[in-house]
Amino acid sequence: MATAEAIAEKKAVEGINSDYKEKFGFSDSEAGYAYKAPKGLNREIVESISEYKNEPEWMREFRLKAYETFLDKPTPQWGADLDQIDFDDIHYFVRASEKNSRDWSEVPEDIKNTFDRLGIPEAERKFLSGVGAQYESEVVYHQVNEKLEAQGVIFTDMDTALREHEDLLREYWATIIPPADNKLAALNSAVWSGGSFVYVPKGVKVEMPLQAYFRINTENMGQFERTLIIAEEGSEVHYIEGCTAPVYSSDSLHSAVVEIVAKPDAKVRYTTVQNWSQNVFNLVTKRAIAEERATMEWVDCNLGSKVTMKYPAIYLTGKGAHGEVLSIAFAGEGQHQDAGAKIIHVAPDTTSSVFSKSISKDGGRSTYRGLLEVANGATGTKSKVVCDALLLDDKSESDTYPTIRIDESDADMGHEATVSKVGDDMLFYLQCRGLSEEDASKMIVNGFIEPVTKELPMEYAVELNRLIELQMEGSIG
Amino acid sequence: MNTEETTKISVCPVSELPPGQKVIIEHDGEPIAVFNAGGEYFAIEDRCSHDDGPLAEGEWYPADCTVECPRHGSLFDLRTGKPKTLPAFEPVRTFTVGITDENITLEV
Numbered sequence: 001m002a003t004a005e006a007i008a009e010k011k012a013v014e015g016i017n018s019d020y021k022e023k024f025g026f027s028d029s030e031a032g033y034a035y036k037a038p039k040g041l042n043r044e045i046v047e048s049i050s051e052y053k054n055e056p057e058w059m060r061e062f063r064l065k066a067y068e069t070f071l072d073k074p075t076p077q078w079g080a081d082l083d084q085i086d087f088d089d090i091h092y093f094v095r096a097s098e099k100n101s102r103d104w105s106e107v108p109e110d111i112k113n114t115f116d117r118l119g120i121p122e123a124e125r126k127f128l129s130g131v132g133a134q135y136e137s138e139v140v141y142h143q144v145n146e147k148l149e150a151q152g153v154i155f156t157d158m159d160t161a162l163r164e165h166e167d168l169l170r171e172y173w174a175t176i177i178p179p180a181d182n183k184l185a186a187l188n189s190a191v192w193s194g195g196s197f198v199y200v201p202k203g204v205k206v207e208m209p210l211q212a213y214f215r216i217n218t219e220n221m222g223q224f225e226r227t228l229i230i231a232e233e234g235s236e237v238h239y240i241e242g243c244t245a246p247v248y249s250s251d252s253l254h255s256a257v258v259e260i261v262a263k264p265d266a267k268v269r270y271t272t273v274q275n276w277s278q279n280v281f282n283l284v285t286k287r288a289i290a291e292e293r294a295t296m297e298w299v300d301c302n303l304g305s306k307v308t309m310k311y312p313a314i315y316l317t318g319k320g321a322h323g324e325v326l327s328i329a330f331a332g333e334g335q336h337q338d339a340g341a342k343i344i345h346v347a348p349d350t351t352s353s354v355f356s357k358s359i360s361k362d363g364g365r366s367t368y369r370g371l372l373e374v375a376n377g378a379t380g381t382k383s384k385v386v387c388d389a390l391l392l393d394d395k396s397e398s399d400t401y402p403t404i405r406i407d408e409s410d411a412d413m414g415h416e417a418t419v420s421k422v423g424d425d426m427l428f429y430l431q432c433r434g435l436s437e438e439d440a441s442k443m444i445v446n447g448f449i450e451p452v453t454k455e456l457p458m459e460y461a462v463e464l465n466r467l468i469e470l471q472m473e474g475s476i477g
Numbered sequence: 478m479n480t481e482e483t484t485k486i487s488v489c490p491v492s493e494l495p496p497g498q499k500v501i502i503e504h505d506g507e508p509i510a511v512f513n514a515g516g517e518y519f520a521i522e523d524r525c526s527h528d529d530g531p532l533a534e535g536e537w538y539p540a541d542c543t544v545e546c547p548r549h550g551s552l553f554d555l556r557t558g559k560p561k562t563l564p565a566f567e568p569v570r571t572f573t574v575g576i577t578d579e580n581i582t583l584e585v
Contacts, residue, residue: 069550175562178550287563315563346566375567 019470020304024118025247025277028110028217030096033136037093039220043067046190049093053159053193056166066179066189073183079369080307080336085281090222090253092191094136100157102143111135118244120213127459129208130155134225135215137193148206154199155210158226161197169197172230176259176287184283188224188257195225195256200235200266209238209271209457214254216245216280222253229259231266231294238269240460244304245277251306253281260288262296264318269297273460275304275467278334282308292318292347299455300327302337303467311369313342316350316378323352326452328464330471331364331396340369340401341385345378345411354385357449359468360396369401372415376407387417390448392441442472483573488581494518497539504585509572511581512555514539518574519555520583527551527565 030036035052037045046067050060075082097108104112104121115121115133124131130144132155139157148155154165161169179189196212216223231237245252254276262268268288276282282305290296298312314323329337343352358366368387389398400417422444430440446453446465453461486504488511494500499512501523508523510533525532525546535547542555551565558568573584 178545178552178562178564180545180548180550181564182549289563315566317566344566 024244027246035095070186132212152201158195195227198229202232205236211240214243227258234265236267258286262294264292271299286312290321293320297324311340327356329358331366333362338367342371345381356387361392363395365397374411382412483584520572522570526567
């Protein structure tokens with residue numbers, strides 16, 4: 001049977017991430033590494049990370065307490081299968097370079113070549129206000145525009161922030177995501193290393209984005225960065241993160257914690273282009289607080305990883321605050337993208353919207369898991385949730401688990417969910433207009449995700465479209 | 478005008494709640510936790526406003542007058558009942574504590 005559908009199905013198993021290994025999946029030698037902790041997690045490892053970093057006593061205690069919390073908390077059983085993770089088969093701390101440099105020429109050659117291949121320095125030159133590059137457990141390069149620095153903007157790695165801005169960091173540290181929030185947040189709190197610290201003073205608008213790039217190189221590596229963004233009253237900032245890793249046959253773990261405070265009238269956008277290799281468990285807790293009239297936006301693109309569990313959250317705690325989550329998940333063969341959003345309307349007259357788009361192919365599974373809550377006292381709120389799923393074949397899956405809790409009778413709330421398949425009729429119609437079947441399917445997918453890509457800076461929108469096109473290549477004949 | 482009527486109930490003799498200690502009592506089926514933070518007494522509803530779990534089973538910090546929910550880590554101020562960290566965002570009830578004839582009492 002040589003119908004278009006049968007050909008499409010046959011070709012669907014080919015092509016996914018076909019050039020990942022070549023473009024992102026290469027690995028470097030570990031010969032020059034400064035330190036690599038033995039595999040496994042225990043009290044001594046946690047203490048040694050703190051000691052190695054020469055941290056203040058309160059942070060050492062914070063880590064040790066979080067470690068006990070991690071041991072006490074059960075592994076979540078409600079989402080993706082996390083029982084496959086062997087927590088004893090992971091390196092929890094790997095320091096590739098002794099130095100965190102502000103001069104690109106001082107970065108060790110191997111690491112520099114890696115980031116050159118990934119296009120980071122080029123991006124910094126062209127369209128960023130600042131960049132951080134984390135390799136394994138620590139940041140190896142960090143730079144911020146001098147003008148911004150003069151305006152009081154702080155953009156540095158978290159280890160440096162703990163040394164140089166301890167009081168400011170401590171005021172907000174773990175107030176948005178306490179270690180006991182969940183097992184993975186506890187793990188991160190115990191062994192965290194690297195990540196970004198961003199402080200934008202009152203009224204300062206950071207016009208070009210700040211970017212952090214995260215790279216795992218070692219096999220069976222755990223990367224546990226922490227990011228904290230504080231946007232003071234009336235300030236604006238856009239932070240972008242990207243990530244890749246080599247392709248290995250055994251699994252690595254990435255478990256980050258991201259905390260954001262948007263003060264009154266501040267505007268924060270946090271964009272993620274997640275493209276981990278397909279042997280990475282990506283289990284991330286992201287949460288923001290938006291005060292009076294503040295705007296918080298999460299733009300979350302999940303293309304890579306074996307399993308992702310990530311539900312960016314926004315607590316709208318100030319009157320008139322606005323929260324937005326735009327999410328794309330692409331699940332190919334062997335991938336489970338369990339993504340979503342949480343919006344909690346705490347204060348009156350708050351508004352929010354969630355747009356989630358998922359594409360599943362080659363037996364991939366995508367899940368939307370969301371919470372929308374309107375608390376007692378949050379009168380006059382408006383919210384809209386739209387979840388669209390696109391299935392490219394019969395083997396793939398899509399699930400939606402929306403939870404809605406409304407405690408105020410005047411809340412204006414809408415939820416829409418659609419599941420669609422790329423049908424023969426759509427392809428046929430476009431082919432009649434002169435397109436090949438492959439171009440037709442790409443066009444359908446691009447149109448499907450367009451509401452999200454149009455929100456990205458142009459360079460990232462182009463990159464995302466290109467990545468998705470690569471994933472699509474050969475999938476439908 | 479606050480029209481809510483309060484009743485005074487007895488918790489325990491002062492000698493049974495030394496500084497740094499806490500006690501949990503029940504009134505009308507509602508658990509209430511009473512703390513002695515360096516000689517100053519505080520009482521809060523023993524139920525986390527985030528997911529209704531018992532609050533006072535968690536660690537508490539007399540010097541800061543805070544208690545940490547053991548379930549998801551929200552830190553509550555014993556003086557005001559307000560959460561100082563997420564995921565809780567609503568306060569828990571607080572009660573006025575007094576001493577009558579060497580007994581700790583609560584107004585509920």
